[in-house]
Amino acid sequence: MPRIIRAVALASSERYFSVLTSIGATIVLSRLLTPSEFGIGVVGFAAAALAEGVREVSASNYIVQTRHLNRSALRTVFTLNGLFTLAIAACLYGLARPLARFYNLDELQTFLQVFALGFALGLTSGPAGALMARELAFGRRGAAGLLVTVINAGAAILFALQGASYMSFAWAYVISNGASAFIYPVLLRDWTMFGISLRDWRRVLTFGMYGAATRLLNIASENAAYLVMGRFVSPGGIGLLYRAGMVVTLPDRVLLGAVSSVAFPAFSREARDGVPLGPTYVRAAELMTAIYWPALTVIGLLAFPIILTLLGAQWREAATLVQIMAGAALFNAPMGISYTVPIALGAIRLTTLLALFQALVSVLCIAAAAPYGARAIAWSAWVSVPINVGAALFLVHRVAPFSVGELAMRLAGSAAVTFGTALGPLVVIAAAGWRFDLPPLASLCAILLAGLGWLASLAGVRHPLLGHIRNVLRHSRTRLTTG
Structure with missing residues (x-):
C-alpha cells in the first residue's frame, strides 16, 4: 500500500503540473482565439478522438x-500498435473531406489531415507508457507526460500568435506527438520491446478488441455532444460548451485521472495476488x-469569477453551463476507477457491454x-x-462484491466534508446579495474559506483522507531533509 500511495502522489504531481500548464495555455489562447475558432477545433478533435479508440486494438493495456x-x-x-497507427492515420486522412462536408465546415478538412500526420507519429509512446505503468514507474511516466503537455501548450500558443487560428491545435498536436515518440522510449530506459514480432498476436488482439470497443464507446459517449452539436449548433456554441466542460472536468483531470492511471496497474497487481x-x-x-x-461544489458556486478570470469576458455565457454541468458531475465520482476493477479481474468483455450501454x-x-x-x-x-x-456500480459489485451499506456510510463522510466546504462560499455569496458574479476580492475570500472549511470538515468527521495527506507530507518532508 505505501508504494501505491507513493505512485498516486507521483501521478498526482504530474497531473497538477500538467493541469497548471493547460490552464496557463487556456488563459492565453482564450484571449487569442474566439469561441467560434475553438468550436471548429473541438469538432475536429471529437471526430479524430475516435481514431485514438481504434488504436486500442493494439492492446497497450495488455502489458499492464x-x-x-x-x-x-x-x-x-x-x-501491432505501429501497424494500427499507420492504418488509422491513412483512413483519417482519407475521411477528412467527407467529414467536412457532413458538418458543413470546410475548415475541418485541413484540420483532420494535419491531425492524421500527428497521429501517425504516435508509434512508441503508448507501449512505453504502459510498461512504465506496469512497473509503477510513475515518476518517469509523469515526467514524460508533463514534457509532452508543455510542448503542446507552447506550440499552440506560438501558432496562435502567428495567426494560425483553429489550426494552432492541430499543428501543436503534430509537434507534441512527434516529441513523445522520443521522450517515452528515452525515459523507459529499456529498448528491448522495440522490435518486430507477431508471435503473440492472437492473444494480444483478443484482449485488444474488447479494449478497443470499450475505449471507442467511451470516447463516443464523451464526444457525442460535440459530434451531434456540429449538426445543430454554431461553432461558437460548441466552443462555449467545450470550455465549460473543461472547467467542470478540472477535478476529474487532476484527481480521477491520476488515481485511474495508478489504479489499473495497482488493482491488476492485487488481482494477480488474489486480493x-x-x-x-x-x-x-x-x-x-x-x-x-x-x-466540484466550489467550481459550481464560483463559476462566473472562474470563467471571467480564466477565459475572459467573451466566454461569460459558459458560466451558466458550468453550474449546470458541475451539479450533474457530482454523481460521477466513482467512474474514474469503475472500469479499472473489471479489467484488472479479466472481465474486459463486461466493460465493453457497460460502455455500449453508457454510450x-x-x-x-x-x-x-x-x-x-x-x-x-x-x-x-x-x-x-x-x-x-448506476450501471458502472452494478458491474463493479458483480465482479468484485462490496457492501453497499459500507459504501453509503463512507460516502456520507465525504458528503459532510462537501457541505462544510461549501459553507464559506455560500456565506460570501449571501453577503453579496446572492450574486454569483462575485468581484475578485470576494471570490478570493470564498476560496480561502472553502479551503479552511474543507480541512476543518476532514478533521471534524475524522475522514481517512486526512491521514493520507499527513503521510504524503511527512514523506515529502523526509525526502527533502535527506535529499
Whole structure:
C-alpha cells in the first residue's frame, strides 16, 4: 500500500503540473482565439478522438494486465500498435473531406489531415507508457507526460500568435506527438520491446478488441455532444460548451485521472495476488469523493469569477453551463476507477457491454437535447450521468462484491466534508446579495474559506483522507531533509 500511495502522489504531481500548464495555455489562447475558432477545433478533435479508440486494438493495456509478460508479447504489442497507427492515420486522412462536408465546415478538412500526420507519429509512446505503468514507474511516466503537455501548450500558443487560428491545435498536436515518440522510449530506459514480432498476436488482439470497443464507446459517449452539436449548433456554441466542460472536468483531470492511471496497474497487481478488490474499491471511492465533491461544489458556486478570470469576458455565457454541468458531475465520482476493477479481474468483455450501454444512454439524451441548444445539452447530463454511474456500480459489485451499506456510510463522510466546504462560499455569496458574479476580492475570500472549511470538515468527521495527506507530507518532508 505505501508504494501505491507513493505512485498516486507521483501521478498526482504530474497531473497538477500538467493541469497548471493547460490552464496557463487556456488563459492565453482564450484571449487569442474566439469561441467560434475553438468550436471548429473541438469538432475536429471529437471526430479524430475516435481514431485514438481504434488504436486500442493494439492492446497497450495488455502489458499492464497480463500475469506473464515476456519480450515476445512486448514486441507484438509494439508491432501491432505501429501497424494500427499507420492504418488509422491513412483512413483519417482519407475521411477528412467527407467529414467536412457532413458538418458543413470546410475548415475541418485541413484540420483532420494535419491531425492524421500527428497521429501517425504516435508509434512508441503508448507501449512505453504502459510498461512504465506496469512497473509503477510513475515518476518517469509523469515526467514524460508533463514534457509532452508543455510542448503542446507552447506550440499552440506560438501558432496562435502567428495567426494560425483553429489550426494552432492541430499543428501543436503534430509537434507534441512527434516529441513523445522520443521522450517515452528515452525515459523507459529499456529498448528491448522495440522490435518486430507477431508471435503473440492472437492473444494480444483478443484482449485488444474488447479494449478497443470499450475505449471507442467511451470516447463516443464523451464526444457525442460535440459530434451531434456540429449538426445543430454554431461553432461558437460548441466552443462555449467545450470550455465549460473543461472547467467542470478540472477535478476529474487532476484527481480521477491520476488515481485511474495508478489504479489499473495497482488493482491488476492485487488481482494477480488474489486480493479481493471490492473493499479496496470502496476505500478508493471514499478518498476520491472527499476531494472531488468539494472541488466540484466550489467550481459550481464560483463559476462566473472562474470563467471571467480564466477565459475572459467573451466566454461569460459558459458560466451558466458550468453550474449546470458541475451539479450533474457530482454523481460521477466513482467512474474514474469503475472500469479499472473489471479489467484488472479479466472481465474486459463486461466493460465493453457497460460502455455500449453508457454510450447509448448519453447519445440518446444528447440527441434529444441538441436541437434546443447548448444549455439543453448541459441539462441532459442530469439524466445520463446518474444512469451510467448506476450501471458502472452494478458491474463493479458483480465482479468484485462490496457492501453497499459500507459504501453509503463512507460516502456520507465525504458528503459532510462537501457541505462544510461549501459553507464559506455560500456565506460570501449571501453577503453579496446572492450574486454569483462575485468581484475578485470576494471570490478570493470564498476560496480561502472553502479551503479552511474543507480541512476543518476532514478533521471534524475524522475522514481517512486526512491521514493520507499527513503521510504524503511527512514523506515529502523526509525526502527533502535527506535529499
